[in-house]
Amino acid sequence: xxxxxxxxxxxxxxxxxxxxxxxxxxxxxxxxxxxxxxxxxxxxxxxxxxxxxxxxxxxxxxxxxxxxxxxxxxxxxxxxxxxxxxxxxxxxxxxxxxxxxxxxxxxxxxxxxxxx
Amino acid sequence: xxxxxxxxxxxxxxxxxxxxxxxxxxxxxxxxxxxxxxxxxxxxxxxxxxxxxxxxxxxxxxxxxxxxxxxxxxxxxxxxxxxxxxxxxxxxxxxxxxxxxxxxxxxxxxxx
Numbered sequence: 001x002x003x004x005x006x007x008x009x010x011x012x013x014x015x016x017x018x019x020x021x022x023x024x025x026x027x028x029x030x031x032x033x034x035x036x037x038x039x040x041x042x043x044x045x046x047x048x049x050x051x052x053x054x055x056x057x058x059x060x061x062x063x064x065x066x067x068x069x070x071x072x073x074x075x076x077x078x079x080x081x082x083x084x085x086x087x088x089x090x091x092x093x094x095x096x097x098x099x100x101x102x103x104x105x106x107x108x109x110x111x112x113x114x115x116x
Numbered sequence: 117x118x119x120x121x122x123x124x125x126x127x128x129x130x131x132x133x134x135x136x137x138x139x140x141x142x143x144x145x146x147x148x149x150x151x152x153x154x155x156x157x158x159x160x161x162x163x164x165x166x167x168x169x170x171x172x173x174x175x176x177x178x179x180x181x182x183x184x185x186x187x188x189x190x191x192x193x194x195x196x197x198x199x200x201x202x203x204x205x206x207x208x209x210x211x212x213x214x215x216x217x218x219x220x221x222x223x224x225x226x227x228x
Contacts, residue, residue: 006159034216043206043218044160093159104150105216107159 003027004096006108014116015086021079021111023094030096033077034105035069038091050077084115118143118209122219130227135179135194137222139207142188149190150208150216151181160206166190177201202226 003026011019023033032051036044050056050071058064066088068080077096081088091112095105123138141147148167152160164175171183181192190207207219 004159041223043220046216091157095160104148104162104165104210106162107152109159110157112157 004030004094004106004108006094006111008111009109010112010114012114012116013084016083017115019081019084019113021081021092021094021113023077023079023096023108025075025096025098025106028096028098029074030077031074031099032097033071034095034097035067035077035079036093036095038093038110040091044093047079081113084113086115089113089115118147118211118215118217120207120209120217120219122205122207122222124222125220126223126225128225128227129197131199132196135192135197135201135224137192137205137207137224139181139190139192139219140188141190141207141209143209143211145211148210148212149181149183150210151175151179151190151192152206152208153177154204154206154221156203163192163205197224197226199226199228 005024007022035047038044046059047062048056048058048069050069052071052074056069071077091110093110095107097105119142121140150165151163153163154160163179164173166173166183174180179194205222208216210216
């Protein structure tokens with residue numbers, strides 16, 4: 001089946017650091033990738049949708065300059081949390097969808113980000 | 117506009133008992149419906165999906181769900197719970213543009 005690889009799985013870093021998270025589709029071309037944030041014991045909150053070769057579409061309330069998204073190829077999207085602070089600590093999950101109809105999103109295993 | 121309501125944030129069953137996780141949706145267009153499972157500190161794994169065709173959908177790990185348009189429901193069932201089924205389950209509705217809306221999730225606990 002389709003596989004989405006997300007890396008790293010866990011990051012612990014100091015406040016003020018920028019952190020990059022990668023999301024790769026391993027066996028299909030992902031025309032669209034999604035980035036979610038999940039708070040403890042809550043559902044997923046969509047942060048942004050990225051389409052290959054174009055700017056990401058951010059959900060209301062998500063800071064574009066804080067969460068930089070790049071979707072440079074059909075198999076790779078990156079999320080960079082810039083100048084991270086403790087309130088950015090969370091579980092971040094990416095998903096990818098190929099261009100065919102009726103296809104579900106396939107999710108990465110998530111990244112646990114802890115800002116000290 | 118689409119939305120999903122999962123009835124019961126926490127469901128507890130005994131091992132071997134029937135699992136029933138409830139999901140009702142609202143959609144202005146024919147929906148795509150999904151159930152995903154999330155194990156601790158992991159991403160989401162697709163259990164099953166309904167797009168068109170047969171309304172009873174079978175998924176992995178013995179789960180199935182039935183799309184009932186008249187009831188706007190897509191409840192998830194499994195005849196006999198196993199300890200390894202303990203996880204968080206999300207019902208998701210999507211339109212053709214893949215705008216997915218997640219339910220709040222239901223945590224399934226399986227007692228020995």
